[in-house]
Amino acid sequence: MTSKPNRRVLLGVLALGLCISPLALAHEGEDHGPTAARADAHAPIAVMGDHMHSAGEWMISYRFAAMSMSGNLYRGNSASSDWIAENVPNTFFGMPGQPPTLRIVPQEMDMTMHMAGAMYAPTDWLTLMAMAMYMEKEMDLVTYQGMMGTARLGRFTTRSSGWGDASVTALIRLYREGTTQVHLNAGLSLPTGSITETDQVLTPMGMVMEMRLPYGMQLGAGTYDAMPGITYLDRRGDVSWGAQYRGTIRLGENDEGYALGDAHQLTAWAAYQAAPWISMSARLAARTQGAIDGRDARIMGPVQTADPENYGGEFVDLSFGVNLIGQSGILFDHRLAAEFILPLHQDPNGLQMERDWQFMIGYQKAF
Numbered sequence: 001m002t003s004k005p006n007r008r009v010l011l012g013v014l015a016l017g018l019c020i021s022p023l024a025l026a027h028e029g030e031d032h033g034p035t036a037a038r039a040d041a042h043a044p045i046a047v048m049g050d051h052m053h054s055a056g057e058w059m060i061s062y063r064f065a066a067m068s069m070s071g072n073l074y075r076g077n078s079a080s081s082d083w084i085a086e087n088v089p090n091t092f093f094g095m096p097g098q099p100p101t102l103r104i105v106p107q108e109m110d111m112t113m114h115m116a117g118a119m120y121a122p123t124d125w126l127t128l129m130a131m132a133m134y135m136e137k138e139m140d141l142v143t144y145q146g147m148m149g150t151a152r153l154g155r156f157t158t159r160s161s162g163w164g165d166a167s168v169t170a171l172i173r174l175y176r177e178g179t180t181q182v183h184l185n186a187g188l189s190l191p192t193g194s195i196t197e198t199d200q201v202l203t204p205m206g207m208v209m210e211m212r213l214p215y216g217m218q219l220g221a222g223t224y225d226a227m228p229g230i231t232y233l234d235r236r237g238d239v240s241w242g243a244q245y246r247g248t249i250r251l252g253e254n255d256e257g258y259a260l261g262d263a264h265q266l267t268a269w270a271a272y273q274a275a276p277w278i279s280m281s282a283r284l285a286a287r288t289q290g291a292i293d294g295r296d297a298r299i300m301g302p303v304q305t306a307d308p309e310n311y312g313g314e315f316v317d318l319s320f321g322v323n324l325i326g327q328s329g330i331l332f333d334h335r336l337a338a339e340f341i342l343p344l345h346q347d348p349n350g351l352q353m354e355r356d357w358q359f360m361i362g363y364q365k366a367f
């Protein structure tokens, strides 16, 4: 049931990689022009704000990301849909028409993101960065008939799409000595993404109603968020490594009366540069995020995603990536990178969908 567009993306990446490699190889050793940057001068593509630029330099970037989830985890263990429908309490029970247990159970979720970024360094110790994002979310759910039992009424799909939250970041150099570099990431996320998306929902009573979608299907946080961070980079020969901390601290609550949980992420990676045009990386990332604080009075229903407690948790991911950079000809200094992200450990709060994988591909060009 995994969606076909995602497979097409994977094939596309492989094809691009195959196209670039012979070209880069063919020109190796006959390049008398300016030297291109190293492939491993940038961190794996899913790490944001990893590098700085020299004074006067610009960079534009485009990233595409896909993420897939299926099945459910309840307090860390796999839970079947039927079991959830009969056993997990509905936090809205007691309000008119609300059944005692959850009667609508998410089956699958797919998310895609398009991210456009620009970087500019007014001076050597400062690089400015802006990012905008467009997202598409899709969730398949099963509705169980009535107030109890495991009779399935039907399956339906909810969708949302539009601009997500934009961000602006200043990267401030703290230290550079030889190959060792450390910089601060001072970011601000702007509430440009919608938090009032609606779609049609099949209720346990068999009605189809237009409702506000749960928190996880909204496109933005609705809050200004501080994004502090610090990044460390180093290298020896063809091996490079780095580490980054990044926080997301919600500054107050949004117009609908809640704030997503604060998040903290620590990631570390190592890359091996097999040739100047290609480096391969492995990366570990640990992330912790709090549950949602407050609630949106319009988000209600016998479904896990309507409960603010069923958000956040602790997650550890393992990623494998490749960075390519053209060394000559028309590909000179064009970067293409991809990263495949697998969950190593997931301990989501309450009841949440299980994360399967994430994938990101990005293009970058400096001027």
Ligand SMILES: [Cu+2]
Pocket (backbone or CB within 6 Å): 051, 052, 053, 059, 119
């Ligand atoms: Cu850049």
